[in-house]
Amino acid sequence: MRNVATVFLLALVAAAPAPKPKTPTEIVAAAPASVWHTIPADDLLVMQLNSGAKIVIQLAPEFAPVHVANLRALAKAHWWDKAAIYRVQDNYVVQWGKNESSDPLPAGVVAKPPAEYARPLKNLAVTPLPYPDDYAAKAGYALGWPIGYDPKSGTANLTHCYGYVGVGRDLAPDTGTGGELYAVIGHAPRHLDRNIAVVGRVISGIENLSSLPRGTEALGFYKERSQDVPIAWVRLASDMAEAERPAFQVMDTRSADFSAYVKARANRKDDFFIRPAGGVDLCNAPVPIRPTPAS
Protein backbone atom coordinates (compact mmCIF):
# COMPACT_ATOMS: atom_id res chain seq x y z
CA MET A 1 0.00 0.00 0.00
CA ARG A 2 1.38 3.37 -0.90
CA ASN A 3 1.71 5.87 1.84
CA VAL A 4 1.83 9.59 1.37
CA ALA A 5 5.60 9.74 1.62
CA THR A 6 6.01 7.21 -1.20
CA VAL A 7 3.63 9.07 -3.46
CA PHE A 8 5.50 12.28 -2.77
CA LEU A 9 8.81 10.60 -3.58
CA LEU A 10 7.44 9.20 -6.85
CA ALA A 11 6.22 12.65 -7.80
CA LEU A 12 9.69 14.02 -7.15
CA VAL A 13 11.31 11.32 -9.27
CA ALA A 14 8.88 11.92 -12.10
CA ALA A 15 9.53 15.64 -12.00
CA ALA A 16 13.34 15.33 -11.94
CA PRO A 17 14.78 15.85 -15.41
CA ALA A 18 16.72 12.95 -16.92
CA PRO A 19 20.36 13.26 -15.82
CA LYS A 20 22.23 15.30 -18.42
CA PRO A 21 24.57 13.01 -20.38
CA LYS A 22 28.21 13.82 -19.77
CA THR A 23 30.17 15.54 -22.52
CA PRO A 24 33.41 13.93 -23.77
CA THR A 25 35.37 16.59 -21.84
CA GLU A 26 33.45 15.86 -18.66
CA ILE A 27 34.04 12.11 -19.00
CA VAL A 28 37.78 12.69 -19.37
CA ALA A 29 37.86 15.15 -16.46
CA ALA A 30 36.03 12.67 -14.19
CA ALA A 31 38.21 9.65 -15.06
CA PRO A 32 40.11 8.27 -12.06
CA ALA A 33 43.90 8.61 -11.73
CA SER A 34 44.22 4.86 -12.38
CA VAL A 35 43.39 5.23 -16.09
CA TRP A 36 46.17 7.77 -16.66
CA HIS A 37 49.61 6.44 -17.54
CA THR A 38 52.63 8.70 -17.29
CA ILE A 39 54.63 8.85 -20.52
CA PRO A 40 58.29 7.86 -19.92
CA ALA A 41 60.64 10.86 -20.21
CA ASP A 42 62.60 8.86 -22.78
CA ASP A 43 59.54 8.94 -25.04
CA LEU A 44 59.24 12.74 -25.01
CA LEU A 45 61.10 14.75 -27.63
CA VAL A 46 61.14 18.48 -26.88
CA MET A 47 61.78 20.97 -29.69
CA GLN A 48 62.40 24.63 -28.94
CA LEU A 49 62.21 27.21 -31.71
CA ASN A 50 64.38 30.33 -31.67
CA SER A 51 61.15 32.24 -30.95
CA GLY A 52 60.98 30.44 -27.60
CA ALA A 53 57.97 28.36 -28.65
CA LYS A 54 58.11 24.73 -27.45
CA ILE A 55 56.73 21.63 -29.12
CA VAL A 56 56.53 18.30 -27.27
CA ILE A 57 56.36 15.05 -29.25
CA GLN A 58 55.48 11.68 -27.75
CA LEU A 59 57.48 8.92 -29.45
CA ALA A 60 56.00 5.53 -30.39
CA PRO A 61 58.77 2.95 -29.88
CA GLU A 62 56.17 0.13 -29.92
CA PHE A 63 55.44 0.87 -33.58
CA ALA A 64 58.71 2.10 -35.10
CA PRO A 65 61.53 0.98 -32.78
CA VAL A 66 64.47 1.51 -35.13
CA HIS A 67 63.31 4.94 -36.29
CA VAL A 68 62.60 5.97 -32.70
CA ALA A 69 66.06 4.78 -31.63
CA ASN A 70 67.42 7.00 -34.41
CA LEU A 71 65.45 10.00 -33.14
CA ARG A 72 66.81 9.45 -29.64
CA ALA A 73 70.39 9.20 -30.98
CA LEU A 74 69.92 12.36 -33.08
CA ALA A 75 68.59 14.26 -30.06
CA LYS A 76 71.42 13.01 -27.81
CA ALA A 77 73.97 14.15 -30.42
CA HIS A 78 72.26 17.59 -30.56
CA TRP A 79 72.06 16.99 -34.29
CA TRP A 80 68.92 19.12 -34.82
CA ASP A 81 70.30 22.14 -32.95
CA LYS A 82 70.19 25.06 -35.40
CA ALA A 83 68.11 22.99 -37.81
CA ALA A 84 65.05 24.64 -39.37
CA ILE A 85 61.44 24.28 -40.44
CA TYR A 86 61.56 24.69 -44.20
CA ARG A 87 58.16 23.47 -45.40
CA VAL A 88 54.63 24.45 -44.34
CA GLN A 89 51.94 23.18 -46.69
CA ASP A 90 48.42 24.29 -45.87
CA ASN A 91 46.01 21.53 -44.81
CA TYR A 92 48.87 19.04 -44.94
CA VAL A 93 52.21 19.11 -43.11
CA VAL A 94 54.96 21.14 -41.45
CA GLN A 95 58.39 19.64 -42.12
CA TRP A 96 61.75 20.25 -40.46
CA GLY A 97 65.24 18.84 -40.15
CA LYS A 98 68.68 19.10 -41.61
CA ASN A 99 70.43 18.16 -44.80
CA GLU A 100 72.07 14.79 -44.17
CA SER A 101 74.65 15.27 -46.91
CA SER A 102 76.12 18.43 -45.39
CA ASP A 103 75.58 17.28 -41.79
CA PRO A 104 76.63 13.63 -41.53
CA LEU A 105 74.55 11.47 -39.21
CA PRO A 106 76.07 10.88 -35.77
CA ALA A 107 77.31 7.49 -34.67
CA GLY A 108 74.55 5.09 -33.66
CA VAL A 109 72.05 6.29 -36.24
CA VAL A 110 70.93 3.50 -38.57
CA ALA A 111 71.30 4.87 -42.11
CA LYS A 112 68.76 2.51 -43.68
CA PRO A 113 66.12 1.52 -41.15
CA PRO A 114 63.57 -1.15 -42.03
CA ALA A 115 60.18 -0.06 -43.38
CA GLU A 116 58.39 0.26 -40.03
CA TYR A 117 55.04 1.09 -41.59
CA ALA A 118 53.06 -1.56 -39.70
CA ARG A 119 53.69 -4.00 -36.86
CA PRO A 120 52.28 -7.39 -35.89
CA LEU A 121 48.77 -7.21 -34.50
CA LYS A 122 49.58 -10.18 -32.27
CA ASN A 123 49.82 -9.36 -28.55
CA LEU A 124 48.21 -5.95 -29.03
CA ALA A 125 45.17 -5.40 -26.79
CA VAL A 126 42.94 -3.59 -29.27
CA THR A 127 39.90 -1.50 -28.39
CA PRO A 128 37.98 -1.49 -31.67
CA LEU A 129 36.33 1.71 -32.89
CA PRO A 130 32.78 0.47 -33.56
CA TYR A 131 32.47 2.53 -36.77
CA PRO A 132 33.74 1.90 -40.30
CA ASP A 133 37.12 3.10 -41.55
CA ASP A 134 38.02 4.12 -45.12
CA TYR A 135 41.73 3.36 -44.89
CA ALA A 136 42.07 0.07 -43.05
CA ALA A 137 40.08 -3.13 -42.58
CA LYS A 138 39.35 -1.94 -39.05
CA ALA A 139 40.17 1.03 -36.86
CA GLY A 140 40.73 1.12 -33.13
CA TYR A 141 43.15 1.93 -30.37
CA ALA A 142 46.04 0.07 -28.77
CA LEU A 143 48.73 1.03 -26.26
CA GLY A 144 47.27 4.54 -26.14
CA TRP A 145 47.48 5.05 -29.91
CA PRO A 146 44.95 5.13 -32.76
CA ILE A 147 45.55 2.30 -35.19
CA GLY A 148 44.37 0.83 -38.44
CA TYR A 149 44.52 -2.96 -38.38
CA ASP A 150 43.73 -6.03 -40.36
CA PRO A 151 43.05 -9.33 -38.59
CA LYS A 152 43.60 -11.15 -41.93
CA SER A 153 47.11 -9.88 -42.56
CA GLY A 154 47.74 -9.65 -38.82
CA THR A 155 49.17 -6.13 -38.96
CA ALA A 156 48.51 -2.85 -37.16
CA ASN A 157 49.65 0.64 -38.12
CA LEU A 158 49.74 4.11 -36.62
CA THR A 159 47.54 6.61 -38.45
CA HIS A 160 48.11 10.08 -39.90
CA CYS A 161 45.79 12.05 -37.63
CA TYR A 162 46.14 15.76 -36.84
CA GLY A 163 49.45 16.40 -35.06
CA TYR A 164 50.95 13.01 -35.90
CA VAL A 165 54.63 12.91 -36.77
CA GLY A 166 56.19 10.92 -39.61
CA VAL A 167 59.61 10.42 -41.11
CA GLY A 168 60.33 12.20 -44.38
CA ARG A 169 61.70 9.82 -47.00
CA ASP A 170 62.66 9.64 -50.67
CA LEU A 171 61.19 7.05 -53.02
CA ALA A 172 61.24 3.42 -51.81
CA PRO A 173 63.32 1.55 -50.81
CA ASP A 174 64.37 4.64 -48.81
CA THR A 175 62.55 4.76 -45.46
CA GLY A 176 64.12 7.95 -44.08
CA THR A 177 66.50 8.10 -41.14
CA GLY A 178 64.42 10.42 -38.98
CA GLY A 179 66.69 13.39 -39.68
CA GLU A 180 63.73 15.03 -41.43
CA LEU A 181 60.33 14.87 -39.76
CA TYR A 182 56.87 16.25 -40.49
CA ALA A 183 53.73 16.86 -38.46
CA VAL A 184 50.19 16.82 -39.84
CA ILE A 185 48.49 20.25 -39.63
CA GLY A 186 45.29 19.61 -41.60
CA HIS A 187 42.62 17.07 -42.37
CA ALA A 188 44.09 13.62 -41.68
CA PRO A 189 46.03 12.47 -44.79
CA ARG A 190 45.31 8.85 -43.99
CA HIS A 191 46.40 7.76 -47.50
CA LEU A 192 49.95 8.11 -46.12
CA ASP A 193 49.25 5.32 -43.57
CA ARG A 194 51.37 2.22 -44.19
CA ASN A 195 53.49 4.22 -46.64
CA ILE A 196 55.63 6.12 -44.17
CA ALA A 197 57.00 5.47 -40.67
CA VAL A 198 54.80 7.28 -38.17
CA VAL A 199 56.96 7.81 -35.09
CA GLY A 200 54.82 9.80 -32.71
CA ARG A 201 52.48 12.73 -32.14
CA VAL A 202 52.70 16.33 -31.03
CA ILE A 203 51.09 16.42 -27.58
CA SER A 204 51.82 20.05 -26.76
CA GLY A 205 52.48 23.15 -28.85
CA ILE A 206 51.07 21.99 -32.20
CA GLU A 207 49.70 25.55 -32.62
CA ASN A 208 53.31 26.74 -32.86
CA LEU A 209 53.60 24.68 -36.05
CA SER A 210 50.09 24.95 -37.50
CA SER A 211 50.04 28.77 -37.38
CA LEU A 212 53.34 29.24 -39.26
CA PRO A 213 53.25 31.11 -42.56
CA ARG A 214 52.58 28.76 -45.47
CA GLY A 215 55.37 28.23 -47.99
CA THR A 216 54.65 29.55 -51.47
CA GLU A 217 56.69 27.02 -53.47
CA ALA A 218 55.36 23.68 -54.68
CA LEU A 219 54.46 21.38 -51.74
CA GLY A 220 54.65 24.34 -49.37
CA PHE A 221 58.43 24.72 -49.30
CA TYR A 222 59.64 28.17 -48.32
CA LYS A 223 61.07 30.02 -51.29
CA GLU A 224 63.98 31.70 -49.54
CA ARG A 225 66.18 30.22 -46.88
CA SER A 226 65.65 33.46 -44.96
CA GLN A 227 62.01 32.37 -44.48
CA ASP A 228 63.04 29.18 -42.67
CA VAL A 229 61.89 29.00 -39.05
CA PRO A 230 64.99 28.34 -36.94
CA ILE A 231 65.01 25.54 -34.37
CA ALA A 232 67.10 26.31 -31.27
CA TRP A 233 67.41 22.75 -29.99
CA VAL A 234 65.78 19.33 -29.72
CA ARG A 235 66.23 17.14 -26.62
CA LEU A 236 64.77 14.07 -25.03
CA ALA A 237 62.93 15.06 -21.84
CA SER A 238 65.09 12.47 -20.06
CA ASP A 239 68.18 14.53 -20.96
CA MET A 240 66.72 17.78 -19.59
CA ALA A 241 67.16 19.06 -16.05
CA GLU A 242 64.37 17.62 -13.94
CA ALA A 243 62.84 21.03 -13.22
CA GLU A 244 62.64 21.77 -16.95
CA ARG A 245 61.14 18.47 -18.06
CA PRO A 246 57.61 18.42 -19.42
CA ALA A 247 55.49 15.57 -18.05
CA PHE A 248 52.33 14.16 -19.60
CA GLN A 249 49.90 11.31 -19.10
CA VAL A 250 47.90 9.39 -21.67
CA MET A 251 44.51 7.81 -21.06
CA ASP A 252 44.38 4.01 -20.97
CA THR A 253 42.64 3.05 -24.23
CA ARG A 254 41.46 -0.22 -22.64
CA SER A 255 39.58 1.58 -19.86
CA ALA A 256 35.79 1.88 -19.65
CA ASP A 257 36.26 5.63 -19.32
CA PHE A 258 37.98 5.75 -22.70
CA SER A 259 35.20 3.74 -24.36
CA ALA A 260 32.63 6.06 -22.77
CA TYR A 261 34.57 9.04 -24.12
CA VAL A 262 34.60 7.64 -27.67
CA LYS A 263 30.90 6.86 -27.47
CA ALA A 264 30.17 10.41 -26.29
CA ARG A 265 32.28 11.83 -29.15
CA ALA A 266 30.09 9.85 -31.55
CA ASN A 267 26.85 10.89 -29.89
CA ARG A 268 27.25 14.53 -28.91
CA LYS A 269 24.46 15.59 -26.64
CA ASP A 270 25.81 18.91 -25.37
CA ASP A 271 23.06 21.55 -25.29
CA PHE A 272 24.44 22.83 -28.59
CA PHE A 273 23.73 19.63 -30.52
CA ILE A 274 20.41 18.86 -32.15
CA ARG A 275 21.32 15.69 -34.07
CA PRO A 276 24.10 13.47 -32.70
CA ALA A 277 25.99 11.86 -35.57
CA GLY A 278 25.89 8.30 -34.20
CA GLY A 279 29.42 7.74 -35.43
CA VAL A 280 32.90 9.24 -35.40
CA ASP A 281 36.04 8.74 -37.42
CA LEU A 282 39.26 7.61 -35.77
CA CYS A 283 41.02 10.98 -35.98
CA ASN A 284 38.04 12.83 -34.55
CA ALA A 285 38.20 10.84 -31.31
CA PRO A 286 41.81 11.52 -30.31
CA VAL A 287 43.30 9.73 -27.30
CA PRO A 288 43.07 12.10 -24.31
CA ILE A 289 46.40 13.39 -23.01
CA ARG A 290 47.00 15.73 -20.09
CA PRO A 291 49.90 17.36 -18.27
CA THR A 292 50.78 15.23 -15.25
CA PRO A 293 48.85 16.78 -12.34
CA ALA A 294 50.92 18.23 -9.48
CA SER A 295 51.00 15.58 -6.74
Next chain:
Amino acid sequence: MRNVATVFLLALVAAAPAPKPKTPTEIVAAAPASVWHTIPADDLLVMQLNSGAKIVIQLAPEFAPVHVANLRALAKAHWWDKAAIYRVQDNYVVQWGKNESSDPLPAGVVAKPPAEYARPLKNLAVTPLPYPDDYAAKAGYALGWPIGYDPKSGTANLTHCYGYVGVGRDLAPDTGTGGELYAVIGHAPRHLDRNIAVVGRVISGIENLSSLPRGTEALGFYKERSQDVPIAWVRLASDMAEAERPAFQVMDTRSADFSAYVKARANRKDDFFIRPAGGVDLCNAPVPIRPTPAS
Protein backbone atom coordinates in the same frame (compact mmCIF):
# COMPACT_ATOMS: atom_id res chain seq x y z
CA MET B 1 46.69 -17.16 -89.52
CA ARG B 2 49.21 -14.78 -87.96
CA ASN B 3 51.50 -13.01 -90.33
CA VAL B 4 54.88 -11.58 -89.41
CA ALA B 5 53.56 -8.07 -88.95
CA THR B 6 51.01 -9.25 -86.41
CA VAL B 7 53.62 -11.15 -84.42
CA PHE B 8 55.88 -8.10 -84.44
CA LEU B 9 53.02 -5.94 -83.19
CA LEU B 10 52.23 -8.38 -80.40
CA ALA B 11 55.88 -8.34 -79.35
CA LEU B 12 55.82 -4.57 -79.19
CA VAL B 13 52.69 -4.58 -77.08
CA ALA B 14 54.19 -7.11 -74.70
CA ALA B 15 57.37 -5.09 -74.32
CA ALA B 16 55.68 -1.74 -73.68
CA PRO B 17 55.52 -0.98 -69.98
CA ALA B 18 52.05 -0.65 -68.52
CA PRO B 19 50.98 2.98 -68.89
CA LYS B 20 51.66 4.83 -65.65
CA PRO B 21 48.35 5.48 -63.87
CA LYS B 22 47.46 9.16 -63.75
CA THR B 23 47.66 10.96 -60.44
CA PRO B 24 44.59 12.83 -59.14
CA THR B 25 46.28 16.11 -60.11
CA GLU B 26 46.98 14.85 -63.63
CA ILE B 27 43.38 13.70 -64.08
CA VAL B 28 42.09 17.13 -63.05
CA ALA B 29 44.61 18.93 -65.28
CA ALA B 30 43.62 16.79 -68.29
CA ALA B 31 39.85 17.20 -67.85
CA PRO B 32 38.17 18.98 -70.78
CA ALA B 33 36.76 22.51 -70.48
CA SER B 34 33.24 21.04 -70.68
CA VAL B 35 33.44 19.60 -67.13
CA TRP B 36 34.29 22.99 -65.60
CA HIS B 37 31.39 25.22 -64.57
CA THR B 38 31.99 28.90 -63.86
CA ILE B 39 30.75 29.95 -60.43
CA PRO B 40 28.26 32.86 -60.71
CA ALA B 41 29.73 36.14 -59.41
CA ASP B 42 26.72 36.39 -57.11
CA ASP B 43 27.89 33.23 -55.36
CA LEU B 44 31.35 34.60 -54.55
CA LEU B 45 31.89 36.46 -51.31
CA VAL B 46 35.24 38.28 -51.15
CA MET B 47 36.72 39.25 -47.78
CA GLN B 48 39.73 41.52 -47.56
CA LEU B 49 41.68 41.82 -44.32
CA ASN B 50 43.41 45.06 -43.34
CA SER B 51 46.66 43.22 -44.04
CA GLY B 52 45.66 43.10 -47.71
CA ALA B 53 45.09 39.32 -47.61
CA LYS B 54 42.02 38.17 -49.57
CA ILE B 55 39.72 35.24 -48.89
CA VAL B 56 37.16 34.08 -51.47
CA ILE B 57 34.12 32.08 -50.34
CA GLN B 58 31.80 30.21 -52.69
CA LEU B 59 28.21 30.37 -51.41
CA ALA B 60 25.80 27.43 -51.52
CA PRO B 61 22.33 28.85 -52.21
CA GLU B 62 21.07 25.40 -53.21
CA PHE B 63 21.55 24.22 -49.62
CA ALA B 64 20.88 27.24 -47.39
CA PRO B 65 18.91 29.77 -49.48
CA VAL B 66 17.67 32.02 -46.68
CA HIS B 67 21.04 32.19 -44.93
CA VAL B 68 22.80 32.85 -48.24
CA ALA B 69 20.30 35.61 -49.06
CA ASN B 70 21.20 37.10 -45.67
CA LEU B 71 24.91 36.96 -46.48
CA ARG B 72 24.31 38.73 -49.78
CA ALA B 73 22.24 41.43 -48.04
CA LEU B 74 24.91 41.88 -45.35
CA ALA B 75 27.61 42.24 -48.02
CA LYS B 76 25.54 44.70 -50.05
CA ALA B 77 24.97 46.80 -46.93
CA HIS B 78 28.75 46.75 -46.23
CA TRP B 79 27.80 45.46 -42.81
CA TRP B 80 31.03 43.51 -42.27
CA ASP B 81 33.29 46.44 -43.15
CA LYS B 82 35.56 47.03 -40.14
CA ALA B 83 34.37 43.76 -38.58
CA ALA B 84 37.02 41.42 -37.14
CA ILE B 85 38.23 37.87 -36.73
CA TYR B 86 38.00 37.30 -32.98
CA ARG B 87 38.34 33.50 -32.59
CA VAL B 88 40.99 31.09 -33.90
CA GLN B 89 40.80 27.65 -32.30
CA ASP B 90 43.52 25.23 -33.34
CA ASN B 91 42.39 22.20 -35.33
CA TYR B 92 38.86 23.61 -35.38
CA VAL B 93 37.63 26.98 -36.66
CA VAL B 94 38.36 30.63 -37.40
CA GLN B 95 35.36 32.84 -36.62
CA TRP B 96 34.57 36.42 -37.59
CA GLY B 97 31.75 38.93 -37.73
CA LYS B 98 30.17 41.71 -35.76
CA ASN B 99 28.08 42.10 -32.67
CA GLU B 100 24.46 42.24 -33.82
CA SER B 101 23.29 44.07 -30.71
CA SER B 102 25.59 47.04 -31.23
CA ASP B 103 25.34 46.91 -35.05
CA PRO B 104 21.69 46.34 -35.99
CA LEU B 105 21.11 44.12 -39.01
CA PRO B 106 20.40 46.00 -42.24
CA ALA B 107 16.98 45.88 -43.90
CA GLY B 108 16.32 42.69 -45.84
CA VAL B 109 18.16 40.41 -43.43
CA VAL B 110 15.94 37.70 -41.98
CA ALA B 111 16.43 37.79 -38.22
CA LYS B 112 15.32 34.19 -37.60
CA PRO B 113 16.07 32.05 -40.66
CA PRO B 114 14.78 28.48 -40.79
CA ALA B 115 17.11 25.66 -39.72
CA GLU B 116 18.70 25.03 -43.13
CA TYR B 117 20.77 22.09 -41.91
CA ALA B 118 19.66 19.68 -44.64
CA ARG B 119 17.63 19.85 -47.84
CA PRO B 120 15.46 17.39 -49.76
CA LEU B 121 17.45 14.71 -51.55
CA LYS B 122 14.80 14.66 -54.29
CA ASN B 123 15.94 16.10 -57.62
CA LEU B 124 19.61 16.02 -56.59
CA ALA B 125 21.82 14.14 -59.06
CA VAL B 126 24.08 12.39 -56.56
CA THR B 127 27.46 10.84 -57.36
CA PRO B 128 27.88 8.38 -54.47
CA LEU B 129 31.26 8.03 -52.79
CA PRO B 130 31.76 4.25 -52.93
CA TYR B 131 33.24 4.12 -49.42
CA PRO B 132 31.59 4.14 -45.99
CA ASP B 133 30.90 7.31 -44.02
CA ASP B 134 30.85 7.71 -40.23
CA TYR B 135 28.50 10.67 -40.09
CA ALA B 136 25.72 9.99 -42.60
CA ALA B 137 23.91 6.98 -44.06
CA LYS B 138 25.79 7.69 -47.29
CA ALA B 139 28.33 10.19 -48.59
CA GLY B 140 28.68 11.56 -52.08
CA TYR B 141 28.64 14.68 -54.20
CA ALA B 142 25.88 16.78 -55.76
CA LEU B 143 25.84 20.14 -57.57
CA GLY B 144 29.59 20.38 -57.07
CA TRP B 145 29.42 19.90 -53.29
CA PRO B 146 30.27 17.06 -50.90
CA ILE B 147 27.16 15.81 -49.12
CA GLY B 148 25.97 13.38 -46.52
CA TYR B 149 22.61 11.92 -47.44
CA ASP B 150 20.00 9.45 -46.36
CA PRO B 151 17.69 7.86 -48.92
CA LYS B 152 15.37 6.78 -46.06
CA SER B 153 14.74 10.25 -44.66
CA GLY B 154 15.18 11.78 -48.12
CA THR B 155 17.58 14.49 -46.96
CA ALA B 156 21.00 15.74 -48.02
CA ASN B 157 23.38 18.01 -46.11
CA LEU B 158 26.60 19.90 -46.73
CA THR B 159 29.54 18.65 -44.71
CA HIS B 160 32.11 20.29 -42.44
CA CYS B 161 35.23 19.62 -44.48
CA TYR B 162 38.41 21.71 -44.34
CA GLY B 163 37.69 25.28 -45.44
CA TYR B 164 33.92 24.94 -45.20
CA VAL B 165 32.00 27.92 -43.86
CA GLY B 166 29.14 27.75 -41.38
CA VAL B 167 26.88 30.18 -39.55
CA GLY B 168 27.63 30.80 -35.88
CA ARG B 169 24.56 30.39 -33.72
CA ASP B 170 23.42 30.29 -30.11
CA LEU B 171 21.50 27.37 -28.64
CA ALA B 172 18.49 26.13 -30.64
CA PRO B 173 16.01 27.39 -31.73
CA ASP B 174 18.51 30.10 -32.80
CA THR B 175 19.95 29.32 -36.25
CA GLY B 176 22.19 32.39 -36.61
CA THR B 177 21.65 35.22 -39.06
CA GLY B 178 24.95 34.89 -40.91
CA GLY B 179 26.39 37.97 -39.24
CA GLU B 180 28.95 35.68 -37.58
CA LEU B 181 30.62 33.03 -39.72
CA TYR B 182 33.33 30.43 -39.18
CA ALA B 183 35.61 28.43 -41.45
CA VAL B 184 37.04 24.99 -40.63
CA ILE B 185 40.85 25.03 -40.26
CA GLY B 186 41.50 21.51 -38.99
CA HIS B 187 40.42 17.90 -39.21
CA ALA B 188 36.82 17.86 -40.48
CA PRO B 189 34.47 18.35 -37.46
CA ARG B 190 31.75 16.35 -39.18
CA HIS B 191 29.80 16.02 -35.90
CA LEU B 192 28.64 19.60 -36.65
CA ASP B 193 26.90 18.39 -39.83
CA ARG B 194 23.12 18.78 -39.66
CA ASN B 195 23.52 20.91 -36.54
CA ILE B 196 24.53 24.18 -38.19
CA ALA B 197 23.82 25.90 -41.50
CA VAL B 198 26.79 25.32 -43.80
CA VAL B 199 26.68 28.16 -46.32
CA GLY B 200 29.76 27.69 -48.47
CA ARG B 201 33.49 27.03 -48.64
CA VAL B 202 36.69 29.02 -48.86
CA ILE B 203 38.00 28.45 -52.39
CA SER B 204 40.96 30.84 -52.24
CA GLY B 205 43.06 32.26 -49.41
CA ILE B 206 42.22 29.76 -46.65
CA GLU B 207 45.90 29.97 -45.61
CA ASN B 208 45.24 33.59 -44.59
CA LEU B 209 42.86 32.22 -41.96
CA SER B 210 44.52 28.94 -41.00
CA SER B 211 47.89 30.55 -40.24
CA LEU B 212 46.51 33.20 -37.86
CA PRO B 213 47.73 33.14 -34.25
CA ARG B 214 45.56 30.89 -32.09
CA GLY B 215 43.44 32.51 -29.40
CA THR B 216 44.43 31.64 -25.84
CA GLU B 217 41.00 31.88 -24.22
CA ALA B 218 38.50 28.99 -24.02
CA LEU B 219 37.34 27.91 -27.51
CA GLY B 220 40.18 29.89 -29.11
CA PHE B 221 38.77 33.37 -28.52
CA TYR B 222 41.37 36.13 -28.50
CA LYS B 223 41.89 37.47 -24.99
CA GLU B 224 42.25 41.15 -25.88
CA ARG B 225 40.30 43.07 -28.49
CA SER B 226 43.65 44.44 -29.65
CA GLN B 227 44.45 40.90 -30.88
CA ASP B 228 41.45 40.84 -33.21
CA VAL B 229 42.35 40.60 -36.89
CA PRO B 230 40.64 43.52 -38.64
CA ILE B 231 38.55 42.94 -41.76
CA ALA B 232 38.67 45.82 -44.25
CA TRP B 233 35.60 44.86 -46.26
CA VAL B 234 33.40 42.03 -47.57
CA ARG B 235 31.72 42.21 -50.98
CA LEU B 236 29.94 39.98 -53.44
CA ALA B 237 32.12 39.56 -56.54
CA SER B 238 29.09 40.74 -58.55
CA ASP B 239 29.34 44.11 -56.76
CA MET B 240 33.04 44.54 -57.53
CA ALA B 241 34.46 46.30 -60.59
CA GLU B 242 34.78 43.73 -63.34
CA ALA B 243 38.57 44.05 -63.48
CA GLU B 244 38.81 43.31 -59.75
CA ARG B 245 36.45 40.33 -59.64
CA PRO B 246 37.85 36.90 -58.85
CA ALA B 247 36.56 34.15 -61.13
CA PHE B 248 36.58 30.42 -60.41
CA GLN B 249 35.30 27.20 -61.90
CA VAL B 250 34.17 24.03 -60.17
CA MET B 251 34.45 20.55 -61.60
CA ASP B 252 31.21 18.82 -62.58
CA THR B 253 30.73 16.14 -59.92
CA ARG B 254 28.64 14.06 -62.35
CA SER B 255 31.49 13.84 -64.88
CA ALA B 256 33.54 10.72 -65.56
CA ASP B 257 36.65 12.81 -64.94
CA PHE B 258 35.47 13.57 -61.42
CA SER B 259 34.78 9.90 -60.68
CA ALA B 260 38.22 9.02 -62.04
CA TYR B 261 39.74 11.68 -59.78
CA VAL B 262 37.99 10.28 -56.68
CA LYS B 263 39.07 6.75 -57.57
CA ALA B 264 42.67 7.92 -57.98
CA ARG B 265 42.54 9.70 -54.60
CA ALA B 266 41.47 6.38 -53.07
CA ASN B 267 44.12 4.38 -54.91
CA ARG B 268 47.25 6.53 -54.94
CA LYS B 269 49.81 5.06 -57.27
CA ASP B 270 52.26 7.96 -57.54
CA ASP B 271 55.85 6.71 -57.40
CA PHE B 272 55.87 7.68 -53.74
CA PHE B 273 53.14 5.26 -52.70
CA ILE B 274 53.78 1.64 -51.79
CA ARG B 275 50.31 0.64 -50.56
CA PRO B 276 47.27 2.43 -51.99
CA ALA B 277 44.55 2.71 -49.33
CA GLY B 278 41.71 1.44 -51.48
CA GLY B 279 39.39 3.99 -49.94
CA VAL B 280 39.09 7.67 -49.12
CA ASP B 281 36.90 9.74 -46.84
CA LEU B 282 34.65 12.45 -48.22
CA CYS B 283 36.74 15.39 -46.99
CA ASN B 284 39.96 13.89 -48.36
CA ALA B 285 38.60 13.95 -51.93
CA PRO B 286 37.66 17.62 -52.22
CA VAL B 287 35.82 18.85 -55.31
CA PRO B 288 38.42 20.37 -57.68
CA ILE B 289 38.18 24.13 -58.15
CA ARG B 290 40.37 26.34 -60.35
CA PRO B 291 40.69 29.99 -61.31
CA THR B 292 38.85 30.54 -64.58
CA PRO B 293 41.52 30.20 -67.29
CA ALA B 294 42.23 33.27 -69.42
CA SER B 295 40.25 32.87 -72.65
